[in-house]
Amino acid sequence: MNGTSQLGDFLRSRRSQLLPDEAGVPTYGERRRVPGLRREELAMLAGVSASYYARLEQGHSLGASPEVLEAIAQALRLDESERRHLHDLARSAKPRSRRRPAPELVTEPTAQLLDALGDIPAIVIGRRSDVLAWNRMGHALFAGHLDPGAPEVPAERPNMARLVFLDAHTRDLYADWPGKAKAVVGNLRLVAGQYPQDSALHTLLGELSAKSEDFASMWADHRVKACAVADYEMRHPLVGSLTVMQQTLSQGPGPGIVVATTAAGSPSRAALDLLAQAVTQAVARTAPARPDSRLSTG
Known part of the structure; x- marks a missing residue:
């Protein structure tokens, strides 16, 4: 995977899914081989030459200015996440702009915030969807079938993308599993554009593509989405x-x-409170017995 191919693939996918009627391009009733816009039609809407746009899709022109990219984004009717992704891909296609990702750590302020959330389920997620830490409720809600200490061992850390696509428990957890899965893929697309040199991310994407037909199909769609806020119906066991x-x-x-x-x-809320009670009771059952301070020492 490289920035040049990702940029071309993304532009082609968005162009092919934008209908002429949606873009205001007249077709005069002609029969078209593909439903989406042609390259020359998209170039016209963006105000660039057809040959220049063709070179951009083919990876032969890596010097597109932010203004040209914005014009193309507007012509393609990209949303904010897609616009940001387009600019990330254009930057990553230039060798001088590539950056290697820094190691991911749970800072002390993050650890304190996680603890302060108490009975609010919370998990710390890295850029590749690795679970770096979770509180008791986060573990109980999202992955109660896993070892609660798993995030503490880097080689055993759960990965939410793997869980969503390859773990039967997590798949059953979401009533609208396709919606959750598409959100995961869309977020990974954004990350892949921001960190083109992340070999661990490439390994994860290759594994998911090989083991899950659903992932491979969703990944080929090139949809991007920032998973900031979303409602999900969960079916907790x-x-x-x-x-x-x-x-x-x-x-x-x-x-x-x-x-x-x-x-x-x-x-x-009542169901979440019930889960909190179950977690508290489970912790009490497994806690080591404390010595009785009332015993006489004389």
């Missing part, structure tokens, strides 16, 4: 159905904290 709002709290360029909240007074 302990407390049943509940709807949570998953939000990513970002503290800059590092890992983000994904929290799951429910509406006050709702059945979903």
